[in-house]
Amino acid sequence: MAILTRFLVRLATTAVTLFGVAVIVFIVVRVVPGNPIAMMLPPGATGADIAHLEAMYGLDKSIPQQFVIWLLAVLRGDFGTSISLRQPVLGLVLGSLPATLELASMALVIAVLIGGGAALIAVRYRDTRIETVVDVISGAALSIPDFLWGLLLIIVFGVLIPVFSISGRISPDLDLNFDTRFYLIESLARLRLDITANLLAHMVMPALSLALPLAAIIGLVLKQSLKETMELDYVTLARTKGYGETRVILREALRNALLPTLTLTGVQFTFLIGGTVIVERLFSYEGLGNMAIDAVINRDLPLIQGIVICFAVIFTAVNLIVDLTYAALNPRLRHV
Missing domain, CATH: 1.10.3720.10 (MetI-like)
Incomplete structure (x- = not known):
């Protein structure tokens, strides 16, 4: 029984730790300099092209909104699509x-x-x-x-x-x-x-x-x-x-x-x-x-x-x- 209690406590601690990691990583990768969308577009791309891709990847919303959308998707098993490889991240x-x-x-x-x-x-x-x-x-x-x-x-x-x-x-x-x-x-x-x-x-x-x-x-x-x-x-x-x-x-x-x-x-x-x-x-x-x-x-x-x-x-x-x-x-x- 003591080991089971220890397991449940550690499991709850693990869940909190993973949530904290998700929050920190999500914010850090978005505040560092650099625009991932700009790296996808060829020279001469218009503002409309940039806006379209930003909307596609949800980057046109605020960081809290982006995090909530991403977290709900992760809970469903959807980690999004890779920007550079154009494939599902989980795969x-x-x-x-x-x-x-x-x-x-x-x-x-x-x-x-x-x-x-x-x-x-x-x-x-x-x-x-x-x-x-x-x-x-x-x-x-x-x-x-x-x-x-x-x-x-x-x-x-x-x-x-x-x-x-x-x-x-x-x-x-x-x-x-x-x-x-x-x-x-x-x-x-x-x-x-x-x-x-x-x-x-x-x-x-x-x-x-x-x-x-x-x-x-x-x-x-x-x-x-x-x-x-x-x-x-x-x-x-x-x-x-x-x-x-x-x-x-x-x-x-x-x-x-x-x-x-x-x-x-x-x-x-x-x-x-x-x-x-x-x-x-x-x-x-x-x-x-x-x-x-x-x-x-x-x-x-x-x-x-x-x-x-x-x-x-x-x-x-x-x-x-x-x-x-x-x-x-x-x-x-x-x-x-």
Whole structure:
């Protein structure tokens, strides 16, 4: 019952948050300089042409009126029509979202594996040179932003040692007769390993670029949490039973040390999704982040609003899931 109450409270908070995001984004994209209608018209267009397009996209009304009309339409599932692409916004967003989710998920898996492995090694060989080396590498990974990692990976593995593809999501010559836009998942389900290999060749570098800073954060937090857990009485008792250090870490300390890291990973995953905007552009990856930059350049107000709302829904949903998972795993919070 306590978890259900917590869920309902967080759900109400999420709804308020999404409404606030919608208000802020709607106002901001309309007060910044630039006229999206002027970018659509050829030279020599008349005032009547401009007025016609403004009326078509509802830009001839006041901002409060525009917001009410847009919000009522969104509640019906209509996010409007893209000004630059002349297609429904919802279809464009949902069409690009799977690519971004697959990229972010792969980056998260890589970050957890690298960061978790680094933390375990550092704790297993704590107070030695190995721990110092791990700390130095983690500090370097954390201090370099994801887009700079992307540039370094392109130079090394795209130019000097051309192992991976540096542009796009998949080679255009491949036959993709898929039912969904989740190409990686569907290729695995259909056992189309040739397409899976091609997708991974395009995803490795952008995913690694996103993963390395996150891996450093996960490693540092998990290492500190493990060190604190290793000083507890039940861990000392396990040592007195003759358990080896590796078994003590993996079987006794790791489970309790994971809770703070779980919360941090969930929060950082939302930032990781936001970080795909620059990385996708850098690798010409056909995802939601790349589309967001094009929408901003073209002053495509409906598309910008749709993309931001989509990101906001993902952020709040991930935070809600992490919060409920933490409450379910932590007995002290089940009855709060």
